Amino acid sequence: MINFLPKRPVVSFVVSIIITTLSGCASFELTDLFQGYNSQMKPVKAAQRQGEFVKAQNLLGERAQGNNSYVLNLLERGRLEFLAADWQASQKSFAQAYVEIEEQGNKAKIQISKGFENLSAVVSNDNVTSYQVPYYEQSMLHSYQALNYLFQHDLVGALVEVRRANLVQEKALKAYKNEVYQAQKELNNSGMTTDSLYSGYPSMASAIGKVKNGFQNAFTFYLSGILYEASGELNDAYIDYKRAIEIYPENHYLQQDVLRLAAKLGMQDDLASLQQRFGKYQAQTSKEQGQVVVLIEQDIVNSKQDIGLNLPVGRSNSGLKFFSFSLPVYQETLPKHSKLTFKNQDQSYFSNEIVGIQSLAAKDLQEQLPALLTRQVVRVVAKEKMRQKLSREAGDVGNILASIYNIASERADTRSWSTLPDQVDIVRMNLPAGKQVLQVQLNGQQKNIEVDVQPNRITLINFSAIGSYTGYQTINL
Amino acid sequence: MNKLALVTTLGLTLVFATGCANKAVVRYGDATAVETTDINFGSTDLQKVAAQMTDSLLLSPVVGTLTQNARPVMFVERLKNKTSEHIDTESITDSISTKLLRSGKFRFVDMGRVEAAREQLNFQHDGGMVDPNTASQFGRQIGAQYMLYGNLSSIVKSNQDKSDVYYKFTLRLMDLESGLVEWADETEIRKTKAKESVGW
Numbered sequence: 001m002i003n004f005l006p007k008r009p010v011v012s013f014v015v016s017i018i019i020t021t022l023s024g025c026a027s028f029e030l031t032d033l034f035q036g037y038n039s040q041m042k043p044v045k046a047a048q049r050q051g052e053f054v055k056a057q058n059l060l061g062e063r064a065q066g067n068n069s070y071v072l073n074l075l076e077r078g079r080l081e082f083l084a085a086d087w088q089a090s091q092k093s094f095a096q097a098y099v100e101i102e103e104q105g106n107k108a109k110i111q112i113s114k115g116f117e118n119l120s121a122v123v124s125n126d127n128v129t130s131y132q133v134p135y136y137e138q139s140m141l142h143s144y145q146a147l148n149y150l151f152q153h154d155l156v157g158a159l160v161e162v163r164r165a166n167l168v169q170e171k172a173l174k175a176y177k178n179e180v181y182q183a184q185k186e187l188n189n190s191g192m193t194t195d196s197l198y199s200g201y202p203s204m205a206s207a208i209g210k211v212k213n214g215f216q217n218a219f220t221f222y223l224s225g226i227l228y229e230a231s232g233e234l235n236d237a238y239i240d241y242k243r244a245i246e247i248y249p250e251n252h253y254l255q256q257d258v259l260r261l262a263a264k265l266g267m268q269d270d271l272a273s274l275q276q277r278f279g280k281y282q283a284q285t286s287k288e289q290g291q292v293v294v295l296i297e298q299d300i301v302n303s304k305q306d307i308g309l310n311l312p313v314g315r316s317n318s319g320l321k322f323f324s325f326s327l328p329v330y331q332e333t334l335p336k337h338s339k340l341t342f343k344n345q346d347q348s349y350f351s352n353e354i355v356g357i358q359s360l361a362a363k364d365l366q367e368q369l370p371a372l373l374t375r376q377v378v379r380v381v382a383k384e385k386m387r388q389k390l391s392r393e394a395g396d397v398g399n400i401l402a403s404i405y406n407i408a409s410e411r412a413d414t415r416s417w418s419t420l421p422d423q424v425d426i427v428r429m430n431l432p433a434g435k436q437v438l439q440v441q442l443n444g445q446q447k448n449i450e451v452d453v454q455p456n457r458i459t460l461i462n463f464s465a466i467g468s469y470t471g472y473q474t475i476n477l
Numbered sequence: 478m479n480k481l482a483l484v485t486t487l488g489l490t491l492v493f494a495t496g497c498a499n500k501a502v503v504r505y506g507d508a509t510a511v512e513t514t515d516i517n518f519g520s521t522d523l524q525k526v527a528a529q530m531t532d533s534l535l536l537s538p539v540v541g542t543l544t545q546n547a548r549p550v551m552f553v554e555r556l557k558n559k560t561s562e563h564i565d566t567e568s569i570t571d572s573i574s575t576k577l578l579r580s581g582k583f584r585f586v587d588m589g590r591v592e593a594a595r596e597q598l599n600f601q602h603d604g605g606m607v608d609p610n611t612a613s614q615f616g617r618q619i620g621a622q623y624m625l626y627g628n629l630s631s632i633v634k635s636n637q638d639k640s641d642v643y644y645k646f647t648l649r650l651m652d653l654e655s656g657l658v659e660w661a662d663e664t665e666i667r668k669t670k671a672k673e674s675v676g677w
Binding site: 105106107112156157159160163164167171174 | 515
């Protein structure tokens, strides 16, 4: 290819610009350019479904620090290590990911390196930009990190992590309105409107469900509530349960938790209004009982898909013109997961949903779309310019090469944390102290969990049901 | 035109090459120098907190009367970390107890080493290698009269332009027998960081 092109100076100039920008500071792998992240992750997810977490880690591979997907790689690795019950390694991966995210956040407002990255994204695609970790993924990071600390018997460390998760959610709430508005304004400036986008882009309503925004994660709030309760800070626990119930008001266990703490803390006004919403509350703990909380991770979250669209872009000199775009999308409808049943001595407990990751991911994508499309408009126009230039300078060969390059490199950025569970459920029950056996019913199969219930204390069980794999971890808080 | 292209390419390559390269340098520094690598809890905060707390404790009139004719025995309970950072609070209590010991006004028992001491005493008595006359006796340790405890909390705020972190460190001295809090003090630290507007 190089032999053909440098006949003309302009061509050589364009080629050298591409080469230099592509070999910028934040390195990336060439496979990223032509193979989407979703298909790269397929074998990893297949191994994860079979419970072969070490194999999945090997398939995942490693990315060098400075690689544009380094953070994402750390997140995937940390999650797989967590599933493999390697708390220390998982803690290390997540801690490194946190450092990277913090560094990203602390960077200057105008970054020169970012400019180069965007420049190379203009001639290739979004996969070469460094991965921005969405807020919901950050809150999941801290949740798993908190569990890592817990399973190493460090409640103080776990509490630090849930505080960090809360900071992330507060930050997200503040940034949210401003960012969405700004992005839409910029999109309009680029010669495209959100209306024309939504005329061609599939509505993700069925993939999203009914979440209000892409960052408020009730699972994180609930976990933080449990940990605060375990450390005796009931007031903090109450606040977090209340935040969680704003997101999942129909969750039966959450309702009971909020009522119980409102009664215990003597919040009479709150208790009255809560009882109106959720029914009468009756205190029922006796001395010789302990609480068992089960967190149930179901399946693996879907990856983003690549979708090709022809959308009109308004150019000031040549009117409306159609360009082909490649955009990420969640097309699958929200997966339905069956409720798990936990049985202990004639009593049955059904699991209740506390977070749907695909909802958050798809909603987050929807919020990112205007900004994404703005970059895309700049890119397709620039690529078209390049093709015209090459066809003028290097004739048919240049035209064909440029067209091939444009088609091959037009690939949506399908990166997202893909080893996360699709849904997390909770079950909370009061059991008599001592050794207990819980029978779990899952898709017609039965599994026994042995727990050592301590009086007046919380026992946490993390139960994973991923594909054909089921496993659990217990800890007394 | 050809030359221009060549020069631009060379220039760009140089920019990238220099942007990525960095060379490691090792040197010694002053351990008490002000450290501002980032906004998180650092060595300067630790030193500041420990120094202010011990000064305040040693200079307080209540403690003056306590230590007039005796060297009270204290033990340090763990500091509660209520911040959003993984801070080694034992390191802070270590600094404080070391400073207090150095003042010569207090004595300490170390709860963290009870097991090690028990092991050593067991060895002296049952190991068969130590002369029983020189072996330290069981049940002769001195009980602590005072407990030192506290917590470290923080408020973190940040927006696009700056981040702000506020630490509050509270320390209290309790008379174990009467349950009275004989002394308490707090130290505050505020750090802000303005983001640079242009950077690499």
